[in-house]
Amino acid sequence: MNQQMYDLCKWAKDTALNNGATDCRARMTRRRFVEIRYRDHKPEVVKEATTRGLNLNIYIGGKFSSQNTPDLRKDALESFIKKAVENTGFIEDDPYRSLPDPKYYEGRTEMDLQLSDPEHGNITAEQRHKVAKTIEQVSLDKAGDKVISVEAGMNDSEWEEVILTSNGFKGAMQTTDHWAGASVTIADEGDRKPNGYFWAGARSFEDMPSVKTIGEEAAARTLDLLGAKKIKTESLPVIIENRVAGNVLWGFLSGLYGNNIQQKRSFLADKKGKVVAGKLFTIKDDPFIKKGFGSRLYDGDGFPARKRTIVSEGRIEEFLIDWYYSRKLECEPTTGGMSNLIIPPGDKSPEALMKDLGRGIHITGFIGGNSNSATGDFSIGIIGKLFENGVPVQSVAEMNIADNHLNFWNKLSAIGNDPWKYGSWLTPSLVFDDVLVAGM
Amino acid sequence: MNHINRRTFLKNSASAGGMLLLTPYLSGSMLTSFKSAQTGYFEREFGIDDEICQMLLEKALSKGGDLADVYFEHSLENWLNLEDGKVSRSYGNVLLGVGIRTVKGDQVGYGFTQELTKESMLSAAATAASLVNESAGTVAQSLKLLKTQNYYPFDPSMVEIPLESKLPLVKAINDKCFALSNHIVKVSAGFHDSTKRILIATSDGVKAEDILPRNFLYASTVGEKDGRTEQSWYNFGGRRDFSYYTEKLTDKLAEEVIKRTEKLFEAIQPPAGEMPVVLGPGVTGILLHEAIGHGMEADFNRKKISTYSTMIGKKVAEPFVTIIDDGTNPQQLGSINVDDEGIPGQKTVLVENGVLTSYLHDKISAKHYGVEPTGNGRRQSFEHYPQPRMRNTYMLSGDANPEDVIKTAKNGIYVEDISNGQVKIGEGDFAFYVSQGRMIEDGKLTAPVKDINIMGNGPKMLENIIMVANDLELHEGGAGSCGKGGQSVPVSFGLPTCLVKSMTVGGTQQKGGAS
Numbered sequence: 045m046n047q048q049m050y051d052l053c054k055w056a057k058d059t060a061l062n063n064g065a066t067d068c069r070a071r072m073t074r075r076r077f078v079e080i081r082y083r084d085h086k087p088e089v090v091k092e093a094t095t096r097g098l099n100l101n102i103y104i105g106g107k108f109s110s111q112n113t114p115d116l117r118k119d120a121l122e123s124f125i126k127k128a129v130e131n132t133g134f135i136e137d138d139p140y141r142s143l144p145d146p147k148y149y150e151g152r153t154e155m156d157l158q159l160s161d162p163e164h165g166n167i168t169a170e171q172r173h174k175v176a177k178t179i180e181q182v183s184l185d186k187a188g189d190k191v192i193s194v195e196a197g198m199n200d201s202e203w204e205e206v207i208l209t210s211n212g213f214k215g216a217m218q219t220t221d222h223w224a225g226a227s228v229t230i231a232d233e234g235d236r237k238p239n240g241y242f243w244a245g246a247r248s249f250e251d252m253p254s255v256k257t258i259g260e261e262a263a264a265r266t267l268d269l270l271g272a273k274k275i276k277t278e279s280l281p282v283i284i285e286n287r288v289a290g291n292v293l294w295g296f297l298s299g300l301y302g303n304n305i306q307q308k309r310s311f312l313a314d315k316k317g318k319v320v321a322g323k324l325f326t327i328k329d330d331p332f333i334k335k336g337f338g339s340r341l342y343d344g345d346g347f348p349a350r351k352r353t354i355v356s357e358g359r360i361e362e363f364l365i366d367w368y369y370s371r372k373l374e375c376e377p378t379t380g381g382m383s384n385l386i387i388p389p390g391d392k393s394p395e396a397l398m399k400d401l402g403r404g405i406h407i408t409g410f411i412g413g414n415s416n417s418a419t420g421d422f423s424i425g426i427i428g429k430l431f432e433n434g435v436p437v438q439s440v441a442e443m444n445i446a447d448n449h450l451n452f453w454n455k456l457s458a459i460g461n462d463p464w465k466y467g468s469w470l471t472p473s474l475v476f477d478d479v480l481v482a483g484m
Numbered sequence: 485m486n487h488i489n490r491r492t493f494l495k496n497s498a499s500a501g502g503m504l505l506l507t508p509y510l511s512g513s514m515l516t517s518f519k520s521a522q523t524g525y526f527e528r529e530f531g532i533d534d535e536i537c538q539m540l541l542e543k544a545l546s547k548g549g550d551l552a553d554v555y556f557e558h559s560l561e562n563w564l565n566l567e568d569g570k571v572s573r574s575y576g577n578v579l580l581g582v583g584i585r586t587v588k589g590d591q592v593g594y595g596f597t598q599e600l601t602k603e604s605m606l607s608a609a610a611t612a613a614s615l616v617n618e619s620a621g622t623v624a625q626s627l628k629l630l631k632t633q634n635y636y637p638f639d640p641s642m643v644e645i646p647l648e649s650k651l652p653l654v655k656a657i658n659d660k661c662f663a664l665s666n667h668i669v670k671v672s673a674g675f676h677d678s679t680k681r682i683l684i685a686t687s688d689g690v691k692a693e694d695i696l697p698r699n700f701l702y703a704s705t706v707g708e709k710d711g712r713t714e715q716s717w718y719n720f721g722g723r724r725d726f727s728y729y730t731e732k733l734t735d736k737l738a739e740e741v742i743k744r745t746e747k748l749f750e751a752i753q754p755p756a757g758e759m760p761v762v763l764g765p766g767v768t769g770i771l772l773h774e775a776i777g778h779g780m781e782a783d784f785n786r787k788k789i790s791t792y793s794t795m796i797g798k799k800v801a802e803p804f805v806t807i808i809d810d811g812t813n814p815q816q817l818g819s820i821n822v823d824d825e826g827i828p829g830q831k832t833v834l835v836e837n838g839v840l841t842s843y844l845h846d847k848i849s850a851k852h853y854g855v856e857p858t859g860n861g862r863r864q865s866f867e868h869y870p871q872p873r874m875r876n877t878y879m880l881s882g883d884a885n886p887e888d889v890i891k892t893a894k895n896g897i898y899v900e901d902i903s904n905g906q907v908k909i910g911e912g913d914f915a916f917y918v919s920q921g922r923m924i925e926d927g928k929l930t931a932p933v934k935d936i937n938i939m940g941n942g943p944k945m946l947e948n949i950i951m952v953a954n955d956l957e958l959h960e961g962g963a964g965s966c967g968k969g970g971q972s973v974p975v976s977f978g979l980p981t982c983l984v985k986s987m988t989v990g991g992t993q994q995k996g997g998a999s
Contacts, residue, residue, distance in 0.1 A: 083590075083787070091594040092611045093867070111576040114598040124578075131574065134647040138572035169614075192910075193789045229789040229910050235943060237789055237910035272911070277757040277994060307567070308670050308706045309715055372568070412906040412915020413937045413990075418706060418715045421753070423937035423990040425906075425915035441913050442939045444990025446756065482756035482990045 045216035049074065049206040052098070052116065057208055059122060060102055063129045067103035067143050069209040072096070077201035078169075082176040088195065102129055106137040140371040144345050146212045148367070148377065152348035157332065157339045159219040161248040164202055167222075172198050175224050175255055182259025183226045187266060192237055196226035196259070200249070213346040221337070222249045226262035232270050240266030244466045247335040268408070268429065272439035274483035275430060281404035281457070282445070282479045283397055285428075286464040288410055289387075289471035295415025295422045296449045297327075300354065300362075302369030302380070304417050311420035311450065312360060321358040321453030324390075328353050331383035338384040338468025347379060354382075358453070382468075389472040390459035397458055397475055399434035405481055406431055407445075420449040426481070443483040455479065523629065523693050526556050526683040530600045534627045537685035540584055541623045543609035545687055548618030549586040549593070551847065552687040554609075555824060556582045556600075557866040560644055561678035566654045566671070574647065579680075583866040586612040590786070590848050594869045624689025632821040632828050635812055636723035638697050643679045645699075645726050650675045653729055657703045660738035665746060667707040675701050675729075676721075676962070682824070690826040697723050698817065698974055700962025703737050707745040714748035716741055716919070721962020722817045722976070744901075744920060751932040754923060756991035760896035761938060761984045762889055762924060765957040767901060769977030772807055772877050773966065774905040774914035775942040780809075780834050780842075781860070781872040781968075782849030784909050791912035791943060795840045801946040804882045807835040809844055811859055811875040817962055818875035818975040825861035825870050832858040834877075835946070846872045864971035871969055878978030882952025886981040889951045891927040893983050898922045898929055899938070912942035937990040945984055953981035 053070040060068040074096040081089040097114045098121070109132040113124050180196035187194070200222040207215040225243025232238050242262035246252045284292060298304060299312030312320065331340050331349035340349050345367045353361050365373065366380025398406065406429045413424025423446035429436040460473030526532040537554055544552035559579040564571060582605055583596035593615025595608035657673035677699035684692045700721025707714050718741040720733055763771055776792070784790035811820045811829035820829045825847050833841050843849065846861035849872060862873035890898065898921055905916035918936045922929045958978035966975045 087591055087615060089592045089594065089869070090611075090615050091592075091869070093596045093608065095598060095867070106572070108572065109574040109576065113578045114580055115578065128576065131576075131647055134651065135574055136570040136572050136651075138570055141572060193787045195787075229787075232911075235791045235794065236912070237791060237793075239789060239908060239910035269911075274988060279994075307672065308708070308713065311713075411908060411913060412904065412917055412939070414904055414917040414919075414935070416715070416935050418713045419935070421935040423917065423935055425913075425937055425939045425990065427908075427913075441911060442941060442988055444756070444915075444937050444939050444988060446753070446936065446990045446992045448992075480756055480992060480994065482988055484758050484988075 046204055046206055049204070050208070053206050053208040056098060056100060056121065056125060057210055059125045060100060060129055061210060063126050064104060065102045065129050065132070066105055067210045069101040069143060069207065071099045071205060071207045073203065073205045075201055075203045077199065078172060079197065079199045080172045080176045081195060081197040082180045083193065083195045085177070085180065087173065100125065100128060102132045103142065104129070104132050106139050106141045107132050107135040108138065108141045109135060140368060143209055143211050144347070144367040149213050149346050150348070152341055153332070154341070155332070157336070157341065158334045159217070159247055159339060160202070161220040163249060164200070164220040167200065167249055178255040179224060179226050179259040182256055183228050183263040186260045186263035187228055187230055190230040190267070191228065192231055193229045194226055198224040207346070209346065215342050215346060217340065220247060222246055222252055224252060224255070224258055226259055228262050228266040230266050230270070238266055238269035238272065240269055251335065269427070269439055272427070272441035274442040275438070275440055276484045277480070277482045279478050279480050281401045281475060281477050282407050282481065283394060283404065284407045284474045284476070285394065286460060286462050286471055286473045288408065289474050290469045291410040291424065292422070293471060296453060298415060298417040299420065299449070300364045302363060302365035302373060305363060306369050306372045309418045311418060316360050316363060318360060319358045320360060320450055321355065322456045323357045324456050324459055325355055325358045325453050326353070326388050327355040328386040328388070329382050329384065330386055333384050336384045336468065338382065340383050343379045344381060345377065347377065349383060352378065385469040387459065387471055389461050389463050391461050392458065394460050394462060394473045397460060397473065398431045400458070401475070402434060403432045405429065405440060406436065422447065422449065440483070443481055445479055445481055447479070452476065525681050525693065529558070532556055532600065532683065534691070537627060537691070538623060540605055540609045541685065541687045543606055544584050544586045544612045545621030545623055547613045547620065548616040549588045549621045551587045552585060552612070552621070553825060554582055554584050554685050555863070555866050556683040557680060559678060559680040559865070563674060563676050564647065564650050564654055565674040566658055569658055571651050571654050579865055581866045582608065583868065584609045584612045585869050586615050587848060588616045590852065591615055592869050596867050621687065623687045626689060627685050627691040628689055630690050630692040630822060630826060630828065632692065632694070633812070634821055635819040635829060636697060636815055638725035640695065642726045643695070645677055649726070653701060653734055656731070656734045657738055660734060661703060661705050661742055664738055664742040665707065667709045667746065668705050668742065669708050670706040671703065673703045675699070684822070684824065684826040686826045692822045692826045694821050696820070698962060699724055701729055701733070701737060702963065703741040705741050705745045707749070709749045712749055714745055716744035716748060718744060719961050719963045722815045722960065723819055724815055724962070747920065747932050748934055751934040753993065754897055754933045754936060754989055754991040755993050756989060758986045758988055760893040761987045761989070762893045762896065762898045763979055763982055763984070764898060764900045765955045765979055765981050767959040767961065767977055768899055769878050769959065769979035770902045770905050770916055771979065772879060773874060773975065773977055774907040774916060775940060775945045776807060776834060777809065777874045777877045778907045779909055779912060779942055780844050782843035782845045782853065783872050785843050786849045786852045790909050792840065796843070798840055799838050800840045800943060801835055801838040801949055803838045804952050805835055805838050805946065805949055806833065806880040807877070808833055808880065809860070809874050809877045813876050813958060816876045816958060816976045817964055820859070820862070820875060823859045823861045824863045825857065827857045827859040827861060830859040832860070844872045844874065846870055862973045864973055868971045871971065873968065873973050874966060874975050876958065876976040876978065878956065878958060879952065879980060879982065881954045881956040881980045884951050884953045886953040886955050889953050889981050889983045890924055890929060892951055893924050894927050896924045897933060897989055898924050907942070913939065914942060915939045939988040939990065945987065948985040949982055950985050951983040956980040
C-alpha cells in the first residue's frame with residue numbers, strides 16, 4: 045500500500061470525523077498515463093500527465109454526501125472537508141444510508157492477481173513511438189490502394205487507489221494497462237468511406253498481441269465493410285461477434301441491478317429463480333482471473349470478491365445488489381457490480397458456426413440503439429455481413445434488430461469458442477435463431 | 485431509463501415539447517457586455533498573471549511549433565438527488581488545473597497538471613513541447629484581453645447555489661408527480677449545477693476569460709397500469725441563472741413527465757422496415773447532430789474521412805433546408821461566449837438553402853483550409869485538447885403547416901422524443917433512439933410508439949427531407965452532451981416539424997403483420 049496515499053486518506057477521514065461526520069470513507073486515486081497517436085507517418089498527438097484525486101463519502105447519521113477534489117494541499121483540503129461536512133448537514137436523513145456492516149468486509153482472499161506490470165516504468169518513449177508507427181505502416185500496407193487514412197496509437201497507464209473507512213475497511217489496488225490499435229478509413233463507392241478499427245490491450249506490455257496482428261486486423265476489418273448496403277427485412281439467424289456482444293447483453297444485465305429492482309425499473313424484478321432464457325445462457329462473475337481487466341479482491345462496498353453464477357442455464361440465480369439497496373430491499377447484499385463477466389464458451393469457431401447455419405447475418409458492429417430496463421424492450425442498429433452457404437457474401441448497413449430480452453435470450457442456439465480477450469466482459473460469439481432484421 | 489454509453493452522442497432524455505420558440509434569426513436583445521467583475525479570477529485566486537502565461541507559452545514553443553495555448557480551468561459541479569421521497573444524497577466535484585498545447589501543422593503535443601505550481605506547469609509545457617525538435621517558435625510580446633458578448637448572463641454570487649435553495653425545488657417535484665397521477669409508483673428527481681471558469685492565453689497574444697454555467701432540474705417517474713410498467717424522464721435547464729427555476733417551472737416539469745409516462749401505457753411496437761418519418765419540433769434536432777453535424781466537423785474532413793469531405797459548395801438538400809450550428813443562442817446549453825481556443829462565440833451556416841456552405845473549424849482545420857476559425861474548438865476540460873465540436877445545431881423554419889406535413893406522410897412514424905443517437909462518420913450511416921412517438925395512419929397521428937431505433941444515411945436523409953414546417957423550436961434542456969474522441973461537451977438542438985421520405989424503422993413485426 046502506498047504509505048503517502050494511506051496517510052492522506054487517514055488524515056482526511058479523521059478531519060471529517062473531527063468536524064462532525066459520524067462516519068467517513070476516504071478514497072485516493074493516482075493515475076499516470078501516456079498517449080501517442082500517429083497519422084501520415086508522424087506523431088499526430090503526444091499526451092502525457094499524472095492525475096490524482098480524493099473522494100470522500102461523508103455520513104452524519106443517515107445524511108450523506110460524496111465529494112471529489114484534486115486539490116490535496118492540506119490547508120485547502122481542510123476547508124474543503126469542513127464545508128463538505130457542513131453541507132451534508134442540509135441533506136435529509138435516510139434510514140437506509142450507512143457504511144456497510146463491517147462483518148461483510150470479512151473473508152477477503154489475499155492473492156496476487158498480477159494486475160500491475162513491474163516492467164511498466166521501463167517502457168521508453170521510443171518504444172511507444174515504434175508501436176504506433178509500425179501499426180500505422182502495417183495497416184497501410186494491408187489496406188492497399190483503397191486506404192484514405194490510418195490513425196494508429198498506443199496508450200498506457202499505471203493506476204493505484206487506497207480506500208479507508210471509519211468502520212475498519214482498508215483496501216489498496218495497483219494496476220497497469222497497455223492498449224494499441226488503429227482506426228482505418230478506406231474509399232468505397234460514391235462518398236462512402238468505411239471506417240473500421242481494432243484495439244487490443246493487456247495488463248502487461250509483454251502480453252500485447254504483435255503490432256503486425258493489430259495493424260492487419262484493423263485493416264482487414266475495414267476492408268470487410270466495403271460495399272455495404274441494406275437488404276430486405278427478413279427473419280434470419282444472426283451471429284453476434286464476440287467483441288460487440290456486450291452491446292446487447294448490457295440491456296439484459298440492467299434488469300439485475302438492485303437500484304433498478306428497488307426503483308421498479310427492472311423487467312427481471314420478479315424473475316429470481318426463474319428460467320428467462322435458453323439452456324445455453326449462463327453468466328458467471330469471476331474476480332480472480334490473473335491479469336484480468338475486471339479482476340479485484342474487493343468490490344465497491346468493500347465486500348470480499350468471490351466467484352458467482354448470475355444466470356445458470358437460463359435461470360436467474362443472483363441479482364447484483366449493493367449494500368444500500370440491500371437495506372432498502374430488505375435482503376442480503378451480493379455485489380453492486382460485476383468483475384470479469386464470463387459466458388462459458390462453446391467449441392466452434394465463428395466460421396464453423398456460419399457453416400452450420402448456412403444463411404444468416406454475422407453482426408460485427410452496432411450503431412445507436414438502447415434498451416428499456418423497465419420493460420426489457422430493445423432496438424439497435426447493426427453492421428455486419430450476410431452469409432450464404434456458410435460464406436460471407438454481402439456487407440450490410442443501415443439495418444436494425446429489435447426484441448424484448450425475455451424473448452430474445454430464448455433464441456440463443458449456439459456459442460462460439462472465442463471469448464473476447466480485451467476487456468472485462470469475456471463474451472464469445474453468440475448465435476440467435478429467427479431474428480427479425482429490419483432493412484428495406 | 486438506462487442508456488447505453490455511446491461514442492458519439494448521449495443524453496439522458498429530453499422532449500419535443502421545448503418551450504423556446506424561435507424565429508429564423510435570433511434577436512440580440514438578450515446580449516449584455518461581459519461583466520468586468522468576471523475577469524482576473526485566476527490572477528486573484530491562484531496568482532496566474534500574464535507573465536506566467538507568457539512563460540508557459542514560451543516553454544511550449546521552446547522546441548518549435550506554429551502555435552501554443554494554455555487553458556486554465558476551475559470548475560465546481562454539484563448534484564442533489566431525491567429518491568423515495570427524500571433528498572437523501574448530494575455529490576460534488578472540483579476540477580482545477582491547466583492544459584498546455586503545442587501545435588505544429590496538424591500535430592498536437594499536450595500536457596496538463598492539477599498543480600498550479602511553477603514547476604508542475606513548466607513540466608506540462610515541456611511535455612507539450614516534446615512534440616517537435618526545431619528552433620523555438622514565436623510568442624506575442626503581450627496578451628490582449630478578448631472582448632466577448634455574454635450569451636448567458638447570471639448572478640456571479642450564485643456560482644455555488646446553496647443546497648438549502650435547491651432542496652425545496654427537488655422536493656416539490658416528488659409531491660407534484662404523485663399528485664398528478666395515481667399510476668405513479670416511483671419518482672426520482674434532482675438538480676445538477678456546475679460553473680466552469682476558464683482562462684485561455686494563446687501564443688498569438690489573445691487572452692480570454694469566461695464563466696460557463698450549466699444546470700438542469702430533472703424528474704423521472706415509473707408508472708404501473710394494467711400490468712404494464714413504463715418510465716419516463718424529462719428536464720429543463722441550460723446555461724441558466726438560478727432565477728429560472730421557479731415554482732411554475734416545477735409544475736411544468738411534473739406535468740410533462742407524467743403526461744409522457746401515461747402516454748406510454750398505450751404504446752405499441754411499430755412495424756419494421758422503410759417508411760416515411762416525420763420529426764416533431766425541438767429535441768428531434770438530434771437528427772441533424774448525427775446525420776450532418778458530426779460529418780461537418782472539419783477534423784474529419786481535412787483527414788478526408790468524412791462522407792461530406794468532397795461536398796462543400798454542392799447541393800445536398802432541397803432549397804428550403806438551411807442548417808445552422810450556433811454558439812450564440814441565449815441560455816442554450818451549447819452556447820459559448822468564447823471557444824476553448826480563444827475564438828469568440830459565433831454562428832456557422834452548414835447548409836444554406838440546400839447547399840453545403842461551411843465545415844465546423846478549430847484553429848488547425850481553419851489553417852488547413854485557409855479560412856477563419858468558426859469558434860467550434862471545444863474541449864471537455866483542461867485534461868483535453870480542443871477538437872472541432874458542435875454547439876447548438878438546428879434547422880430554420882420552412883413554410884409548411886405542421887398538420888400538412890403529417891398529412892403528406894400519410895403512413896409512417898411521428899417522432900416526438902429521442903434519447904440518444906450515433907453516427908459512422910465515413911459512411912454517414914446514423915441511428916437515433918425514439919423514446920416517444922406516434923404512428924401516422926392515413927395522415928393522422930394514432931397510437932403511441934416507443935423504444936425504437938431509426939436508421940438512416942446522412943447525405944441520403946438530407947436529400948429525402950421533402951417538407952419543413954414553420955415551427956422551429958430549440959430544446960430547453962440542460963442534460964444533452966455529445967461524445968467524441970473520449971471527450972464530452974454540452975450541446976443542444978432544434979428542429980421544425982419536417983418530413984423525411986424514407987428511413988429504416990427498427991420494429992419487431994414485419995410490415996403488413998400485426999403490430
